[in-house]
Amino acid sequence: KPVxxxxxxxxxxxxxxxxxxxxxxxxxxxxxxELFGKYKAKLSTDALKKLDAKxxxxxxxVTSINPTPAGEGKSTVTVGLGDAFTKIGKKAIIAMREPSLxxxxxxxxGATGGGFSQVLPMEDINLHFTGDLHAITTANNAxxxxxxxxxxxxxxxGIDQRRIVWKRALDMNDRALRKVxxxxxxxxxxxxxxxxxxxxxASEIMAVLCLSTxxxxxxxxxxxxxxxxxxxxxxVTVEDLGVQGALTMLxxxxxxxxxxxxxxxxxxxxxxxxxxxxxHGCNSVIATKTASKLADFVVTEGGFGADLGAEKFLHxxxxxxxxxxxxxxxxxxxxxxxxxxxxxxTDLGREDVQALTVGFANLKKHIETIESFGLPYVVAVNKFIxxxxxxxxxxxxxxxxxxxxxxxxxxxxxxxxxxxDLANKLLEVIDKKESNFQPLYDLSESLENKILTIAQKxxxxxxxxxSSKAKKQLKDFDSFGWSHxxxxxxxxxxxxxxxxxxxxxxxxxxxxxxxFKPSIGAGFIVALTGDVMTMPGLxxxxxxxxxxxxxxxNAIGLF
Ligand code: ADP
Numbered sequence: 001k002p003v004x005x006x007x008x009x010x011x012x013x014x015x016x017x018x019x020x021x022x023x024x025x026x027x028x029x030x031x032x033x034e035l036f037g038k039y040k041a042k043l044s045t046d047a048l049k050k051l052d053a054k055x056x057x058x059x060x061x062v063t064s065i066n067p068t069p070a071g072e073g074k075s076t077v078t079v080g081l082g083d084a085f086t087k088i089g090k091k092a093i094i095a096m097r098e099p100s101l102x103x104x105x106x107x108x109x110g111a112t113g114g115g116f117s118q119v120l121p122m123e124d125i126n127l128h129f130t131g132d133l134h135a136i137t138t139a140n141n142a143x144x145x146x147x148x149x150x151x152x153x154x155x156x157x158g159i160d161q162r163r164i165v166w167k168r169a170l171d172m173n174d175r176a177l178r179k180v181x182x183x184x185x186x187x188x189x190x191x192x193x194x195x196x197x198x199x200x201x202a203s204e205i206m207a208v209l210c211l212s213t214x215x216x217x218x219x220x221x222x223x224x225x226x227x228x229x230x231x232x233x234x235x236v237t238v239e240d241l242g243v244q245g246a247l248t249m250l251x252x253x254x255x256x257x258x259x260x261x262x263x264x265x266x267x268x269x270x271x272x273x274x275x276x277x278x279x280h281g282c283n284s285v286i287a288t289k290t291a292s293k294l295a296d297f298v299v300t301e302g303g304f305g306a307d308l309g310a311e312k313f314l315h316x317x318x319x320x321x322x323x324x325x326x327x328x329x330x331x332x333x334x335x336x337x338x339x340x341x342x343x344x345x346t347d348l349g350r351e352d353v354q355a356l357t358v359g360f361a362n363l364k365k366h367i368e369t370i371e372s373f374g375l376p377y378v379v380a381v382n383k384f385i386x387x388x389x390x391x392x393x394x395x396x397x398x399x400x401x402x403x404x405x406x407x408x409x410x411x412x413x414x415x416x417x418x419x420x421d422l423a424n425k426l427l428e429v430i431d432k433k434e435s436n437f438q439p440l441y442d443l444s445e446s447l448e449n450k451i452l453t454i455a456q457k458x459x460x461x462x463x464x465x466x467s468s469k470a471k472k473q474l475k476d477f478d479s480f481g482w483s484h485x486x487x488x489x490x491x492x493x494x495x496x497x498x499x500x501x502x503x504x505x506x507x508x509x510x511x512x513x514x515x516f517k518p519s520i521g522a523g524f525i526v527a528l529t530g531d532v533m534t535m536p537g538l539x540x541x542x543x544x545x546x547x548x549x550x551x552x553x554n555a556i557g558l559f
Contacts, residue, residue: 011122026294042256051293058326062301063310073382080117080411083264084419093291095300097273102173115412123555135254140169151191163229171200175537202534207279207522210272219248225521257287276303277490280312285321304493306366328377361505374436376429379406455511488524498529
């Protein structure tokens with residue numbers, strides 16, 4: 001059995017160039033950077049302004065089939081593809097999300113790619129990085145404090161304290177804080193009320209920061225966030241409280257994109273990391289746009305599978321930012337396809353060509369979805385050492401028979417070299433078929449219709465049902481003037497349906513919308529299909545149990 005090094009061991013044994021040198025490779029000078037030590041930097045406001053007028057490079061979106069709990073290697077392929085472009089002489093930049101400490105301590109471990117396709121310094125990025133998440137946490141909680149102070153000081157806005165929707169936030173999985181009572185202890189200690197905590201990446205401020213195009217846009221969006229409803233059941237916003245300026249000030253550094261490098265020194269912007277259920281799940285618009293001004297190819301990703309991450313990238317992020325992706329990479333793994341074909345999670349190590357063939361239906365659905373958006377694509381089979389030759393051949397044959405462009409990708413094992421074929425195939429499809437990107441719904445349609453379109457065209461559902469609460473909310477939203485916003489679906493990532501146990505390509509199912517959550521600052525209406533966790537818990541054996549530092553202060557066990 002070959003010895004497999006852990007991600008962190010590979011990362012720590014890799015050589016990093018000074019970030020100034022990495023920046024030079026894309027035409028940025030030391031003056032354009034705000035350095036955080038030797039290997040991390042933010043781009044200065046002046047540098048960002050200077051780039052505004054430049055022409056944009058091509059944007060490649062990386063998405064996947066419905067994942068299994070372990071993740072299918074989207075980040076790994078994103079990083080490896082960036083390195084592969086560099087390897088074949090193209091100027092490439094990667095744009096990815098910042099990891100959250102909650103999942104890192106919980107089950108998932110780091111979120112900086114894997115094997116020989118990682119961004120560095122891996123431990124810094126996975127831990128406190130440049131402090132963006134802490135700034136967002138602070139802004140979130142400052143707003144909570146302003147709201148409670150407003151109640152304490154006489155409540156001029158007539159905020160109904162039972163209808164405050166703004167919660168406190170923490171960048172940790174801490175289920176004990178999901179529901180709390182605050183303000184206990186008498187008149188000097190505030191107004192008692194029920195409150196709760198969300199994980200920072202679920203805060204609307206994270207989504208706002210990621211969709212803002214600049215500081216002024218950030219301020220405008222922060223002002224539009226709904227914090228509560230008053231006694232007349234009308235929305236109360238941050239602007240009503242008058243604290244959008246203060247919140248913007250707290251975020252003025254966090255809004256600048258962070259520059260780091262891959263193991264092979266391809267530049268990478270790691271910036272912003274909204275949840276992919278309650279929010280849209282992509283890195284910041286500022287990072288993607290900045291990268292596109294500096295490179296010929298930007299490789300970026302959307303969270304979860306194509307039914308969620310890509311759909312939201314295309315309908316929310318791309319539309320609001322005026323970004324037009326050139327092509328899509330759909331990552332699939334043989335293990336996940338076997339699971340979609342009925343193999344239990346514990347048996348995925350066993351060869352099963354039959355199950356793989358059945359599970360292929362899931363990949364096929366996502367391909368059809370990407371085609372319906374008018375986008376060229378290549379399927380990237382993220383190869384695991386446990387995949388058998390017979391399985392690999394079967395999957396490639398299935399693609400060939402359907403005329404589906406496919407590439408066997410070995411970036412985890414080999415870095416950029418393992419993705420050269422994928423990069424070349426992308427160049428081929430881009431050359432052959434121009435991106436004809438078209439959203440599937442129009443913003444002027446009703447919110448119900450937008451949901452129906454997503455459910456039928458992206459998930460393959462038969463119909464959509466709305467709870468009585470959801471129906472009432474739709475009427476209210478119409479009266480508040482929110483019907484023109486896009487939809488942000490909150491649905492299980494494991495299935496195309498809203499039932500995580502329905503794997504493969506289910507048909508004839510109904511999507512049930514339980515409730516809506518307006519994110520007016522971010523600029524979307526979240527449609528909740530089931531219980532959505534906005535404050536995860538830790539598992540019985542959290543990843544934290546394996547973590548430590550050595551005598552030199554290096555992290556151990558960060559995956
Ligand atoms: P996603 O972005 O889909 O959540 P990641 O790229 O973060 O997935 O990968 C999840 C984990 O799986 C990482 O620890 C990574 O090292 C591992 N991984 C990804 N691809 C492979 C592969 N081909 N072989 C072995 N492990 C892999």
